[in-house]
Amino acid sequence: MRDFTVWLLATLGCESNCESGLVRVESVPESLRDKLGCEATLRLDLSGANAADSDFAVTPDSQFFRSLIKELVTRFGVARAVPASQPESVREVSQRLFNAYTVEGGSVHLGGCTLEDRAILRVTYLEKCDTADDTGRLSHHFIDLTGESISAELVNRLGLTELVPPTRSIRVTDDQSNRWQSVGEAALDRLHPDSNVESLLTTVVWCKYTEGKLSFVIGDATASIAFSGWAQLFVDGTEKPPALTCPSHLQGSHHLAATDDGQIVPVEAIAICSESGKRVLTRELESCHVTMTKALPEFFATCPASGDRVLRRTLVACATCQQLVSPTSCESLRCRGCRSLAKVSKDDPRMARLLGEYPKLDNWPRWKLAETTAAYVVVASSLTKRLLIVVDKHDLGVLRLAKGSQFTNKWTEASEVDRTAYLQ
Template sequence: MSSSASPTLTPIVPDSVHRESAAHFAAWALAELQIPAELAGDELIVQLPPSERSAFDGKATLRLADHDHATPEHEPLAWDSRFGRWLRERLASHGPVVHARPARQPMAVNDVTAKLFGAYAIEGGQIRLAGCQLTDHPFLRLSYVAEGDDAEVRHLFVAPDGSAVSDELTPQLSLDELEPIVKHPPRIDDAAIRSLIAAGRRIAAKQSTDRDPAVAIAEPLAAAVLWVRHAEGRLQFTIGAVTVDHPFSGWASLLRPQPYVGKESGVASFSLGVTDEGEIEPVEEIAVCQKSGRRVLRRELVDCSVTGLRVLPEFTEPCPVSGRPALRGEFVNCKRCRQRVSKAVLREGVCSACQSLAKVSKDDPRLVWIFGEHPGLDRWKSWRLAETSTAYIAQASSLLKQLLVVIDKESLTIKRIAQRSRLSNTWLDLDEASREDMLR
């Protein structure tokens, strides 16, 4: 086995799409330290407090620039320079992490609810907040830079559960635009911080472009706990004496109004009304019965096949010919079969069933059934047949006469039996004796 020493491997900086210039990161870090700094073009101007001036030869003001823009008057803006080492030491003196929050996230309940309330239209009612709780959740940002690199700082973001924050979610939560929390940050115990940092290191190892397990990951330049606000609560919609709750939950900066889903209709909407049954539902799902004036769900109404009015089914009945509903006042008796039918199926007083008799053979199952109950009818020939939901309408012919029989479909009782000559248009009902003789 060789005793020669292995070459020293340079720590690897994990890759990330979230990067910022050294000047911008330094300005943020100085804000965390409450040291005034200003970005002016290609330089960073820092106003040092008296306690920090000895590290820079007593200077009260530092002008920093990277090596591409530096002049003899500038302090080098590099992480291996005395400024870079000083800044690292000052950040480390604040503990394992500094604290920050997204600069653009809602901070108060009013900030959250303002964008929710305006989305809803409550017909004849009102909306109010029935409760809202804002809680801060700790994300973690680890910032990396290679030794001697005076360019970009790379950031990795860790969610409270230890998972990597997606590249899409990072800007959505404004994790790329932070403001420091210098006084009274939310409380987090040391064990939770260690757990987040350990998760961040695992993510950094996975995001390294070098898969050699012997290669070490560089130490982070800084670790920051980012407190992201989560909102949870419920809105309350009230119309008259009826009230419903509409819960909401999500990251405060991402919270968007969600439509209310009607419990009966299952339809989602931002515009709500109330039915006469006391159900708050989308207004587009509510309609007025044109017979009673009641406000009900649109799906509860039917179209009258005669008038076209939208009404509750209780005011209608199905036409035995068409099967379609019609208002009860829109029914009359057909002149031929004498069934009560809707006016929509009549032409010159005769229903469409009577006008559409079709030729059938005597072995048609319906005729066989009828002949079994009324055998005398089997003597007739040339049968034509139609049926409605309640009756069979049958017509037969002989050389000189025609026979009309209307039979109840369930009981096979005769509802009408009449005859006419082939030269007449008038059907004459059989008397009782002739009727019995015809059917025997």
């Protein structure tokens, strides 16, 4: 009640201060004295405990209080106010925005920013009581311009509990004033549909709202992000500007760094290639099935025997097919494919394809076949001899041709003469 009365007086041009339970009004404008029935200075008692020392005892239903309300409505229709403390310049906001980010090896600056007044409505009303000696309870309800309630938390964070008259005039048209009064009264009806309440005053509170873009620079790399929100929340730190996100780190971060190819992203989205040492996006790296380290795809190969993606430098040659394979797919120097050789007949589509290309294989009475993603491995055998042929699955080109005996596991590379004898 006291703070609201002091604000009413200030809005009407009166200077006042509080002391010893009284509100002392130092200078009441002459045009207001007759309307209030007072002198140039006066003392107001708002507690009921200092009536003897005051000129007026002010209660929600007192003539003096109602005269203040009436005069304000007559002058303005909808009263004007601003929070006692809120940023008034872009500079006040920008530094707080900058402080929210850590930019490794770079900087952040404004790429554009506006600071504008946006309206919030305060509906002041009196909750009446049934007892004759109770003057009722003065309350405030804050809403946006659509009539939606504003939470008590946001009211406190925006400083809407401590209002002062604006230091500069913000034009409000009669149409706006009438519309806002209607919005306020409708919101009050929804808030207290069954209560005995009296709407006293609708006040438009001008709060600073900021919008703009932040630009980040690291060397030649740049990135930007848009921001918007109540300026006071950015200044007091209760709200941060948006975190920067990237496809590989959707959570976003205020800690930024640059990749070697010039992308500014959350530092959490950056990793170092184990082979090249480059700083790249984590999503660009693959994990090696052998070393468990991460590197760029250019350093990887797919093991034809297991299908695992492994670093090329880790590949080993299978002693049988001589394909480069993952060491995890090898046992006793033989890859998974060569260890799975199985008997086949010429009716097997794979064998039929090979016989069509190399008909002399049909001279061998028995065959065993295995395959990897890249090759067919065939061992043809007779009573005393064996023949190993490894061919490319796609074009059936010979990758290895070797001969052996049924009495040893060793293979001897075939000569050109052998190639003609066995294949052509």
